[in-house]
Amino acid sequence: xxxxxxxxxxxxxxxxxxxxxxxxxxxxxxxxxxxxxxxxxxxxxxxxxxxxxxxxxxxxxxxxxxxxxxxxxxxxxxxxxxxxxxxxxxxxxxxxxxxxxxxxxxxxxxxxxxxxxxxxxxxxxxxxxxxxxxxxxxxxxxxxxxxxxxxxxxxxxxxxxxxxxxxxxxxxxxxxxxxxxxxxxxxxxxxxxxxxxxxxxxxxxxxxxxxxxxxxxxxxxxxxxxxxxxxxxxxxxxxxxxxxxxxxxxxxxxxxxxxxxxxxxxxxxxxxxxxxxxxxxxxxxxxxxxxxxxxxxxxxxxxxxxxxxxxxxxxxxxxxxxxxxxxxxxxxxxxxxxxxxxxxxxxxxxxxxxxxxxxxxxxxxxxxxxxxxxxxxxxxxxxxxxxxxxxxxxxxxxxxxxxxxxxxxxxxxxxxxxxxxxxxxxxxxxxxxxxxxxxxxxxxxxxxxxxxxxxxxxxxxxxxxxxxxxxxxxxxxxxxxxxxxxxxxxxxxxxxxx
Amino acid sequence: xxxxxxxxxxxxxxxxxxxxxxxxxxxxxxxxxxxxxxxxxxxxxxxxxxxxxxxxxxxxxxxxxxxxxxxxxxxxxxxxxxxxxxxxxxxxxxxxxxxxxxxxxxxxxxxxxxxxxxxxxxxxxxxxxxxxxxxxx
Numbered sequence: 242x243x244x245x246x247x248x249x250x251x252x253x254x255x256x257x258x259x260x261x262x263x264x265x266x267x268x269x270x271x272x273x274x275x276x277x278x279x280x281x282x283x284x285x286x287x288x289x290x291x292x293x294x295x296x297x298x299x300x301x302x303x304x305x306x307x308x309x310x311x312x313x314x315x316x317x318x319x320x321x322x323x324x325x326x327x328x329x330x331x332x333x334x335x336x337x338x339x340x341x342x343x344x345x346x347x348x349x350x351x352x353x354x355x356x357x358x359x360x361x362x363x364x365x366x367x368x369x370x371x372x373x374x375x376x377x378x379x380x381x382x383x384x385x386x387x388x389x390x391x392x393x394x395x396x397x398x399x400x401x402x403x404x405x406x407x408x409x410x411x412x413x414x415x416x417x418x419x420x421x422x423x424x425x426x427x428x429x430x431x432x433x434x435x436x437x438x439x440x441x442x443x444x445x446x447x448x449x450x451x452x453x454x455x456x457x458x459x460x461x462x463x464x465x466x467x468x469x470x471x472x473x474x475x476x477x478x479x480x481x482x483x484x485x486x487x488x489x490x491x492x493x494x495x496x497x498x499x500x501x502x503x504x505x506x507x508x509x510x511x512x513x514x515x516x517x518x519x520x521x522x523x524x525x526x527x528x529x530x531x532x533x534x535x536x537x538x539x540x541x542x543x544x545x546x547x548x549x550x551x552x553x554x555x556x557x558x559x560x561x562x563x564x565x566x567x568x569x570x571x572x573x574x575x576x577x578x579x580x581x582x583x584x585x586x587x588x589x590x591x592x593x594x595x596x597x598x599x600x601x602x603x604x605x606x607x608x609x610x611x612x613x614x615x616x617x618x619x620x621x622x623x624x625x626x627x628x629x630x631x632x633x634x635x636x637x638x639x640x641x642x643x644x645x646x647x648x649x650x651x652x653x654x655x656x657x658x659x660x661x662x663x664x665x666x667x668x669x670x671x672x673x674x675x676x677x678x679x680x681x682x683x684x685x686x687x688x689x690x691x692x693x694x695x696x697x698x699x700x701x702x703x704x705x706x707x708x709x710x711x712x713x714x715x716x717x718x719x720x721x722x723x724x725x726x727x728x729x730x731x732x733x734x735x736x737x738x739x
Numbered sequence: 740x741x742x743x744x745x746x747x748x749x750x751x752x753x754x755x756x757x758x759x760x761x762x763x764x765x766x767x768x769x770x771x772x773x774x775x776x777x778x779x780x781x782x783x784x785x786x787x788x789x790x791x792x793x794x795x796x797x798x799x800x801x802x803x804x805x806x807x808x809x810x811x812x813x814x815x816x817x818x819x820x821x822x823x824x825x826x827x828x829x830x831x832x833x834x835x836x837x838x839x840x841x842x843x844x845x846x847x848x849x850x851x852x853x854x855x856x857x858x859x860x861x862x863x864x865x866x867x868x869x870x871x872x873x874x875x876x
Binding site: 261264265267268269271 | 845849
C-alpha cells in the first residue's frame, strides 16, 4: 500500500494535532487540571510522532532508495532523510520533556497550555527541518520561537523566569528582524525564495554579489540566534537559568538541533559551495571562525560558573560550537556529507545526554536542594540512581570513552581532519579536555564531597525519574548503536549535497 | 519627451493646488474671533484630564484576538477572489475549499479556547474596585 504524499509530513501533523486536542480539552473544562490525562495525551502524541518518523526513516521515505526527496505544497516543504532524522531528535526530546514535566508541573495551573505550547514548538521545529523555501523557513522558525518565549516565562510569579522570557523575546525579535532582512536581500538578488531557485539565481548575481553576501551574513545571524552561537548567544545563559528546567532541556537540545537542521539545509541547498565560494561569499570560513569562538567562549565561561544550571547553559553554547564544525569543515570536493552527517549524529547523542542533564537539574529543583555546586555535595548518598545517571551525562558530554558522547565527538573531529580542517578538530579536542574540568566538578560534588548541612529528600517523583533514566539508557545505547546512527545521518547529509 | 516630466508636473500641481487654496482663503476670508472656536471640541464637549491615561489591560487581549482575525482576512480575501473561477476550471472542492476550512478550523480552536478561558469576558479588577471605594470614603 502506498501512502499519500502528504502523509510524509506525518510527524509534524501528529504534533500539531496533539496541540489542538490539548487546547480543545482545556476549552471543555478550563477550570480544573487533569494532569495525568494532559501529560498522557502529549506523551502519546510525541511518541507517535517519534514512531512515525522512525518508521519512515527505516523504510527509506524520501531517500534515494524510494525515489528521492518528497516535495510538497509547491516545493515549500521537503521530506528527506535529513528532515526525518531531525524529527526523531525533536520527538524523542519532546517525549522526555513531557514525561518529566508531569512531576515538575504538579500543583501548577495552566498545564494544558504548557503541554500544547511544547507541542506547537515541536511542530515548528519539525517543519524547520523540512523547510525548502526561505518563506517557510521563516514561518516555521517563528512557530518554534514564539511558544518558546512563553514557555521560558511560564513561572509567571517568578522574577527570574519572567526576566529570562523578556530577554529571550527581545533578542529573538532582533535576530528575527536581522534574519528577515537577510532573506529580503537574497530575494532581491535572486528573485526567488525557493532554495534551489536561490542557488541558480545566485550564479548570475553579477554586480549584486555584495548585496547577496550581506544577505547570507544576516541569514547566518538568524541561525546563530536559534543555535545559541556567537554572536547571538547572550540570551542562552539567562533563558536556560530562568526557565523551568524541563524547558531549558527542550530549548538547549531540540531547539538548538532545529536551528542546525534548517541552517544545514539552507546553506547547502541555497548557497552551494561550488558556485558561491568562488564569488567571494566564503560562508564555510565564517562558520569556522564562529565555531572556534563559540566553543572557546562557551567552555571558558562554563568553567567559571558556580551555578550548575548556568554551567550547563554555557556548556550548551560550547556544544553549539562543536556542531558548527558540520558547517565549517566543508570545502569543494571534500568529504562534506561525512562532516555534516557526523555533526547531525552528534546532535542526536547530544539530544539525549543534554536533555538528561537538564532533567536531572529539574529533579534537584523539585527537591529544592539548591543551585550551586556546593549544594550538590553528597547528593549521591541520598539518590544514588539519579546521580549515576547524571554521572553518565556529565562524562558523555565531556566525551569520555565508554559513553555515546565519545563516539559522536570522535566521528565529528575525525571527519573534520579528513576534510583537511585539522586545526578545527584540534581546537575542539582542546576544548573537550577543558570541559572535563567543569563536568567532573559536578561528579566530584555528588560522589566525593560531604554535605555541609545534612538534608533529606522528600519524594522520588516517578515521571522525572523515568525521563532521566530514559535519557541515560539512550546515552548508553548510543555507544553500541552509534554505527547505524552515523551511517543514516551521513547518507542523509550526502543526499543533501548531491 | 521624458515621461518623468508628467510625473514631476503632477507633483508640482499636487503641492501647489492646496497651498494656493489655503493662501487665497486666508487673504479673502473675514476674521471673526470667538471663544467657541478655540475649544478643543466645537460640539461643546468639555475635555477632562490629560490624554495620557492607562487603559485597562483587557483591551490588550481584545486587540490580540482582533489581530489574529485581521490577518486571517488578508488570506481569505485573495482566496474568495479566485474561488469561483478555480471551481469553474475544474479544481476539486477538496483542493479549493478544504484547506481554507482547516485553516479557519485551527483558528476557531484557538478562539474557543481563549473564549472559554475568559479572554473576552470583562472581569472586574478587585484592586481597581478597592481604589474606587477608597476614593469615595
